[in-house]
Amino acid sequence: VQSDADGGPRLAVTLRADNCSINYPLGKHVIHEVANVSFSHLACEDQAAVIVHWSASPLGIEHIKGFRVYLEDKNPEGKQCQHLLLKDPRQLNCSYKNTRLSSQTFSGLTFDTDYMVRVVPFPTLMNESFFPPSFLRTNSCEVLLGSDNLVCKPYWKPKTLNVSQLGSNLHVAFDQAPSSFGFHFYFLYYKLRQEGPFRQQRCKPDVNQYRTTCILKDVTPGTYTVELRDDSNTTRRQTQYHVVLDLWEHLEMCKEGQMSWLSRQLDESDFIITICSKGLRYYVEKKSRRGKTPVGRRSNSCSSSSSPIGGSGSDLFIVGVAMIAEKLRLANQSEGAGSQELQRYMTVYFDYSTENDIPTMLSLAP
Known part of the structure; x- marks a missing residue:
């Protein structure tokens, strides 16, 4: 990364990008925070991008071996980092205090969005949180790409x-x-x-x-x-x-079995949304207790009933809710991937309903 001088003798500094996952040891000297932080806004592959500029403080400048530049928005998972090492010269001195240093391009940013930037010189005796952040807002799509661009x-x-x-x-x-x-x-x-x-x-x-x-x-x-x-x-x-298409899928249900068909539909779905109401809770928590055959003993094949789903429609509905509840229970007990699995399930209710209309067995769903 090439940088230019802001007045005075024209001095250049070349920074080499390295792996940001490497933990560098704490230094033995105090290095002051950087100054004159500024940003260049540009577009990269139809998205916003930013280059960060700064000047090193003369206090402790001779101990600097590189800089870490962090950029993040409100989502901590989207944090970006650049680990930049001095390549030429190997050591700075006070002659470089006005030299403008630059990061590589931070790309893939969202238009018209607030970001926080922190530039940390290393190795330093101070913790990274000691160095104050700077803030920027990316330009709008119209400014970077033009109002006629289809992306905007x-x-x-x-x-x-x-x-x-x-x-x-x-x-x-x-x-x-x-x-x-x-x-x-x-x-x-x-x-x-x-x-x-x-x-x-x-x-x-x-x-x-x-x-x-x-x-x-x-x-x-x-x-x-x-x-x-x-x-x-x-x-x-x-x-x-x-x-x-249920009339056509009925043939698959007869061939595969109701329980297997329901389980496969739940496994293959991206999201599972249960719309709750007083009627849903009534069927699930009241009717299922009135001497009905346990879910595990119900037929797994289509009967000769005139019902289009091969039996009582409400029975199959209750079975489906019970299967969702079981999958929620298993996901809640699992570690790691369990939380991601829980995110597939949602319960919603009508304007005239309340949260109390959600069946107890579905309470684990977000």
């Missing part, structure tokens, strides 16, 4: 997206984006969960309607992933749904 376009997703099945066709209906977005077409990308590439269906919005309906014709039975994108694919995220 606001993110949009429909408030509602409904999928219905009519025969062998899927009808996907969703709210249209405001006209200011200038979307001329939407693309539906869909595939069976076990398939590789997505298939594409182009949909032209009806300018006289608030909603658009796309029809996917003659789709193969199974569980689908459906993504909605705009015609230029400029939305930075896509609206994505996993859709289980």
Whole structure:
């Protein structure tokens, strides 16, 4: 990292980047905090980036062997570090007190976000917390990339997206984006969960309607992933749904067994959201106690019942809640990966309900 002098004789310092995970020993001398901290803002791969500049203090400058530069936002896990060693010259002196030193580029930052920066000279007798931090706010996307850049376009997703099945066709209906977005077409990308590439269906919005309906014709039975994108694919995220077509999935349930099918659905899901209400708690905590067959003894195959799920719909629902509760219990007892597993589960309730409507067995869910 090359640096320049700020007035006076033109002196240069070259810093070499090294592994920041290495713990350097405490020094025997006091080194004062750096001065004249400033920042250069730039864009790197359509994201914000920053270079940190500073000057070494003349107090203890001859003992400096390098600098550590930390940058972090409110999330401690996103902390970045650079370990910079003196390469040329090997030792500084007071002649370098006005020399401007620079870090490497800190990239992958979020636009228009506050960050804290701390520059620590080493080896020093003082703890890193002794050196005061500096603060910066990254520039906006429009400033760094220009207001016409597609990356700076606001993110949009429909408030509602409904999928219905009519025969062998899927009808996907969703709210249209405001006209200011200038979307001329939407693309539906869909595939069976076990398939590789997505298939594409182009949909032209009806300018006289608030909603658009796309029809996917003659789709193969199974569980689908459906993504909605705009015609230029400029939305930075896509609206994505996993859709289980129950009439077709019924055949898989008969072949695989209800318990196995339910367990597989829970294992393959990214998130499991249980919508709670007074009725849910009633079914789970009241009806399941009235002499019903224990969950472990229930049939694992489809019966000849006229119910589309091969038995009582409420029974299978109670089984599903019980399986979720068991998975929550196991995740809570596990160390390490258990906390990450718990994050897959969520319980929510309606506006007219309260937290008391969440079944006790689901209390471990966030």
